[in-house]
Amino acid sequence: MADPMKIRAKLDGDVLDVRVLMAHPMETGQRKDGAGNLVPLHFIQTITAQLNGRPVFQAETSQAVSRNPVFGFKLKGAKTGDKLSITWTDNKGDKRTDEVTVPTA
Amino acid sequence: MTRTLALCAAAALVAAAPVPQAAGQTKPPAVERDATTEEFEKFRAVLEADNPAELFELRGAALWKTPRGPKNASLERCDLGLGPGVVKGAYVQLPRYFADTGKVMDAEQRIVHCMVTLQGFDAAALAKQPFSNETRTPDPVAITTFVAGQSRGMKIAPPQTRPQEREAYAVGREIFFYRAGGYDFSCASCHGEDGKRIRTQQLPNFTRPEEAIRSYQGWPGYRMTGGVMHTLQWRLNDCFRQQRFPEPGYVSDSLTALLTYLAVNSKGQVYKGPGIKR
Numbered sequence: 001m002a003d004p005m006k007i008r009a010k011l012d013g014d015v016l017d018v019r020v021l022m023a024h025p026m027e028t029g030q031r032k033d034g035a036g037n038l039v040p041l042h043f044i045q046t047i048t049a050q051l052n053g054r055p056v057f058q059a060e061t062s063q064a065v066s067r068n069p070v071f072g073f074k075l076k077g078a079k080t081g082d083k084l085s086i087t088w089t090d091n092k093g094d095k096r097t098d099e100v101t102v103p104t105a
Numbered sequence: 106m107t108r109t110l111a112l113c114a115a116a117a118l119v120a121a122a123p124v125p126q127a128a129g130q131t132k133p134p135a136v137e138r139d140a141t142t143e144e145f146e147k148f149r150a151v152l153e154a155d156n157p158a159e160l161f162e163l164r165g166a167a168l169w170k171t172p173r174g175p176k177n178a179s180l181e182r183c184d185l186g187l188g189p190g191v192v193k194g195a196y197v198q199l200p201r202y203f204a205d206t207g208k209v210m211d212a213e214q215r216i217v218h219c220m221v222t223l224q225g226f227d228a229a230a231l232a233k234q235p236f237s238n239e240t241r242t243p244d245p246v247a248i249t250t251f252v253a254g255q256s257r258g259m260k261i262a263p264p265q266t267r268p269q270e271r272e273a274y275a276v277g278r279e280i281f282f283y284r285a286g287g288y289d290f291s292c293a294s295c296h297g298e299d300g301k302r303i304r305t306q307q308l309p310n311f312t313r314p315e316e317a318i319r320s321y322q323g324w325p326g327y328r329m330t331g332g333v334m335h336t337l338q339w340r341l342n343d344c345f346r347q348q349r350f351p352e353p354g355y356v357s358d359s360l361t362a363l364l365t366y367l368a369v370n371s372k373g374q375v376y377k378g379p380g381i382k383r
Contacts, residue, residue, distance in 0.1 A: 003160060003163065003164050004160075004163050004167075005160075006159045006160060006163060008155075019154075019155055021155060021156075021157055021159055021160055022160075023157075023160040023163075023164070025239070025240065026332075031239070033240075039240075066329075066332065067239075067331075067332030068157035068160055068327075068332050070155040070157070072155075
């Protein structure tokens with residue numbers, strides 16, 4: 001089971017500033033373990049954001065992204081009380097979804 | 106769907122880059138501050154806003170609450186010095202004397218003690234591979250990170266009221282100045298004078314209160330190189346390795362004594378919570 005994300009959402013006018021910390025090993029497929037064997041590729045492939053259940057953002061990411069990455073974007077038209085959920089899916093099919101309620105500005 | 110939701114900016118992914126470690130926040134008066142240090146501090150300020158250490162705080166919080174181990178108990182009855190289950194503010198008041206064990210203990214040592222006594226974990230097994238690597242973060246590391254995070258913004262205030270606590274400080278000071286090993290080093294060789302540096306890294310003088318905070322500040326810390334979480338137990342272990350000393354025991358009384366010396370010297374300074382390192 002994947003560890004929870006840390007989602008920070010800050011409202012500035014009608015622009016929502018979202019910062020997401022994700023716990024993921026993000027293996028590049030290039031690294032060798034202690035025994036000298038290649039550690040297989042393991043990385044977040046897609047990140048999607050939904051506002052009140054409606055998709056508002058989708059990103060496809062590669063193994064070039066660092067371990068435990070920070071992901072940030074800005075969203076227009078959000079308001080206090082909206083439910084923002086973030087989902088990532090990795091190349092092994094593992095998934096994690098976390099949700100926050102947009103706080104007052 | 107009438108309302109249009111527009112994305113203002115492309116997503117930004119912050120990758121970890123290997124950069125020299127900066128000096129901390131306090132300005133050492135004797136050291137001239139150079140451009141490299143200034144620039145790095147700006148870089149660090151950006152990173153601190155989104156520190157992956159928070160992920161380990163979350164994990165540690167979950168581990169604290171979950172019934173685990175052979176006794177299937179949670180750590181919610183663990184006494185970190187402020188009473189069973191009280192985590193808020195405990196970290197900045199450690200190391201301290203505990204009557205139940207009859208000795209002074211630091212945060213991680215006490216957490217391991219609780220895991221052994223309350224949850225029934227095996228102390229020897231926990232000490233076997235106590236430090237994080239790329240694929241594994243030991244539970245005591247995550248729990249210590251959680252506990253440290255619960256003292257964010259508080260002043261460092263380790264008690265020195267009991268004789269055992271004063272003795273730990275005295276022993277710690279002795280260790281700090283003790284020269285030995287292949288290089289005839291002591292902690293004080295690098296951290297006992299103002300204005301020293303290794304390559305681009307300025308070395309804080311831990312004997313002065315304004316700088317001693319830098320022994321505590323930033324730990325537990327997320328190390329960008331490798332993306333691993335480390336505590337002061339690891340940091341001190343690595344200091345002894347660099348001095349070519351024999352390896353100190355994990356959560357040993359010697360390390361607690363040294364941590365007592367560093368904590369007491371940092372007394373009154375504000376702890377900023379788990380940090381981020383190069």
